[in-house]
Amino acid sequence: MTTSTSPYIEVKDLAVSYDGQRLAVSDVDLEVGPSEFVAVLGPSGCGKSTLLQVLSGLLAPAAGTATIAGRDVTSTAGAAPRIGYVFQDHRLLPWRTVAQNLEIVLSAAGVPRDQWPERIDRYLRMLRVEAHRDAWPLRLSGGQRQRVSIARALAIDPAVVLMDEPFSTLDEVTARQMRQQLGDLFALRPTPVLFVTHSVREAVFLADRILILTPGPARVLETVTVDVPRPRAYEDATLAAIEAAIVARVVDLWTDVPAEASA
Numbered sequence: 667m668t669t670s671t672s673p674y675i676e677v678k679d680l681a682v683s684y685d686g687q688r689l690a691v692s693d694v695d696l697e698v699g700p701s702e703f704v705a706v707l708g709p710s711g712c713g714k715s716t717l718l719q720v721l722s723g724l725l726a727p728a729a730g731t732a733t734i735a736g737r738d739v740t741s742t743a744g745a746a747p748r749i750g751y752v753f754q755d756h757r758l759l760p761w762r763t764v765a766q767n768l769e770i771v772l773s774a775a776g777v778p779r780d781q782w783p784e785r786i787d788r789y790l791r792m793l794r795v796e797a798h799r800d801a802w803p804l805r806l807s808g809g810q811r812q813r814v815s816i817a818r819a820l821a822i823d824p825a826v827v828l829m830d831e832p833f834s835t836l837d838e839v840t841a842r843q844m845r846q847q848l849g850d851l852f853a854l855r856p857t858p859v860l861f862v863t864h865s866v867r868e869a870v871f872l873a874d875r876i877l878i879l880t881p882g883p884a885r886v887l888e889t890v891t892v893d894v895p896r897p898r899a900y901e902d903a904t905l906a907a908i909e910a911a912i913v914a915r916v917v918d919l920w921t922d923v924p925a926e927a928s929a
């Protein structure tokens with residue numbers, strides 16, 4: 667049974683293989699509490715997306731277990747917890763308007779139709795893209811599209827949010843605004859979040875805890891707690907010190923530490 671203090675997301679001894687021979691993820695253990703923002707930090711190709719795909723039920727593990735709210739994510743029995751998934755690219759349907767893209771997920775999540783207009787307005791407003799309600803996704807900027815995709819993930823009132831490098835394709839200024847906004851949203855309404863990134867600075871700015879992964883196959887190398895109250899400032903000295911310590915720890919281990927982190 668899950669209690670309010672049980673981990674909301676729990677992964678134990680997880681191993682994943684795409685071809686039945688090589689492991690993409692090996693012996694990963696992780697927990698995310700009911701109101702916790704956990705970042706998963708690892709080099710390119712180490713298995714971060716693979717981990718999220720297992721949690722969203724898209725991929726079966728070769729070994730180990732993964733549960734959300736106490737429910738095995740590979741099981742089809744009973745009602746599945748609602749998962750808000752934000753991908754690296756926005757994945758909006760170009761032949762549907764912004765509002766229609768949200769309607770699709772609201773329908774799939776079983777939200778009653780009479781609640782859709784209010785939900786859509788609320789979440790588009792929250793992500794500051796309400797002016798684009800009836801626009802076609804291709805008419806929006808990259809940042810606006812990613813805001814819509816976050817609104818789409820949150821509009822179903824997800825039990826858990828999984829985010830896979832959501833800002834990595836954006837320019838640095840937009841990415842920084844989006845991180846700030848996501849941090850503010852989380853502070854207003856804490857939800858279990860598992861946030862995958864290869865940006866050390868992004869992880870430190872956003873997370874309560876950071877799991878540092880090894881190069882693939884991913885294992886958890888170390889867990890870092892970021893004990894800095896919200897709202898946080900991007901240039902906060904404590905955050906900068908934690909970032910520097912993480913970079914020092916991984917610089918010889920990862921071959922490709924992002925330039926912003928090693929500068």
Ligand SMILES: Nc1ncnc2c1ncn2[C@@H]1O[C@H](COP(=O)(O)OP(=O)(O)OP(=O)(O)O)[C@@H](O)[C@H]1O
Pocket residue numbers: 684685690708709710711712713714715716717864882
């Ligand atoms: N569909 C697939 N079929 C076979 N191998 C795959 C598949 N998807 C990923 N892999 C392999 O699994 C490993 C982990 O990939 P994954 O995409 O999870 O890494 P990642 O850490 O998310 O990378 P990035 O930061 O570059 O997005 C890599 O070696 C990759 O080549």
